[in-house]
Amino acid sequence: MAKHEGELASALVAERPAEQKKVRIKKRNLQPVILGSLLPIILVVAWEALSRLGIFPSYQLPAPSTILATIQKMAQDGSLWGHVGITTYRVFLGFILGTAVAVVFGSFVGFYKKAEYLFDPMIQAFRSIPSLAWVPLFILWMGIGEPSKVTMIAVGVFFPVYLNIVSGIAGVDRKLIEVGKMYGLSTFRLVTRVILPASLPSFLVGLRSGLGLGWMFVVASELMGASQGLGYLLVLGQNTLSPETIIASIILFAIIGKLTDWILKVIETRTLHWQDRLVKS
Secondary structure: OHHHHHHHHHHHHHHHHHHHHHHHHHHHHHHHHHHHHHHHHHHHHHHHHHHHOOOOOOOOOOOHHHHHHHHHHHHHHOHHHHHHHHHHHHHHHHHHHHHHHHHHHHHHHHHOHHHHHHHHHHHHHHHOOOHHHHHHHHHHHHOOOHHHHHHHHHHHHHHHHHHHHHHHHHOOOHHHHHHHHHOOOOHHHHHHHHHHHHOHHHHHHHHHHHHHHHHHHHHHHOOOOOOOOHHHHHHHHHHOOOHHHHHHHHHHHHHHHHHHHHHHHHHHHHHOOOOOOOOOO
């Protein structure tokens, strides 16, 4: 009997540190969420109070409760999911297309010096063109359908992904390449086994930057005769003098954009778990 009691006591003692460790991990995971939500909550509360006091005119800046009611109304009649869905679909397709082209050109330019001399000046010139400048040209070429919108987003995604791939490849330690050559790796295997993995951190940063620009370019693309989408809601709110619709659309852009960036950040963290990073205090 005493033996069983001793075993039970030792088991309880062993479980306590494990439970305490789980609690510490849970607190550590919740801390970024709590701190990240603190400032937005303070701003929303102050905004609501100032709106109710009449300091912010409702015809210019409606209260958060009014904007939330607008979003809730669209969710109930089903229009919200159509707008969010089509915009997300366009950004996703444009992101995939822009990333694929950027990987091909970026790898080629980053690896071959002559390719850099040939292609990079023209690409850098195109990069300086404002997003809205592409709108009339894409409408002329492809009409106001989905191809022109997706292409517009792909253009926005292309440039940051391309730049980060080229920068990442150029920053690869030459000693790694020399070691790969010493082991007799072919050019293809040298690229796939050494150069691309070493440039992966820069590439993942480029993906996040490209996705952010994709969400910006989707607004310009949905100005091209769209009948659905969050960009269309912006135009609709402007034409109907409805600031709550405009701000609701902006807030939805912020929420969905942050969510997609968070997904990429999680992928980046898990992919680069081998890095010995600086631990922030």
